[in-house]
Amino acid sequence: MTEDAGPYPRTNRRARVVKPLDPARLEELALHYVARFATTAKGLERYCRRKLRERGWNDDEPQPDIAALVERFVRSGYVNDEEYARVRQGGLLRRGYGARRIHAALDAAGVAPDDRHEVADGEARQAALRLARKRRFGPFGPDGVPPGDRALREKQIAAMIRAGHPLDSARELVDAADRQSALAWAGMMDEDF
Known part of the structure; x- marks a missing residue:
């Protein structure tokens, strides 16, 4: 190795040239x-707007209508905000997150309030219990x-x-x-958990 080559030998590879997007390629990427x-x-x-910024648009084509895409x-059912919210909420509850954190995650994902389901009190308590058990809080610690x-x-x-989780639930647990x-506070039995 020569001194000016640095720690890695040079290759003769060229940088990949990315072609600007056209309507068919944008739809293919979205799909x-x-x-x-x-x-x-x-x-x-x-995602579509980010791809347009990264790759540009073919000047021979009219500007894309991302909202229509x-x-x-x-309409085709490839994207369903209500189903996304249901699945995401269930996953976060199983991981022990409370209603406020779930709403923040759904807000960040762009889910409208109409597409969400409220977290029931029993579900919120069970999620708090899962978190306390997983993190060994309160009575679930080695010595409480x-x-x-x-x-x-x-x-x-x-x-x-x-x-x-709300302050009163955290204190109670x-x-x-x-x-x-x-x-008992969470409405569960030992065999349920």
Whole structure:
């Protein structure tokens, strides 16, 4: 190796030239995207706009109507915001997130409030219980929260709040006397969990 070659030898490869998009290629990219990823109408629109910025548009063609493309995908059933919201909400609940965090995730995805389902109180409590058990909060810790350890209690409550649970639910769960009372608070039995 010569001194000026640096740590990697040079190759004779040329940079790949990306052709500007045309209507057929934009639709092909959009179709490939919705086939691979669950998305919303707003998510598909963002993707198409990003591809236009990255690759440009063929000057021989009229400017694309991205809104019409997205609407066509919605009518065809390739994109369904209500179904996306249902699946995403269920996944976040199973991971232990609360209603506030779920609404934030759906807002970020561009799901309209009309396409969402409200989180039931029982579902929210079970999600809080899952998070507490997974993170070993309150009675699910090795020794529970010792009565004098205020800093640990506040840290656990803060984590529950960041996960989207209300303050009163976080306090109730972290301060539960034992596992059975925490399960009873969530309306669950040991064999359910």
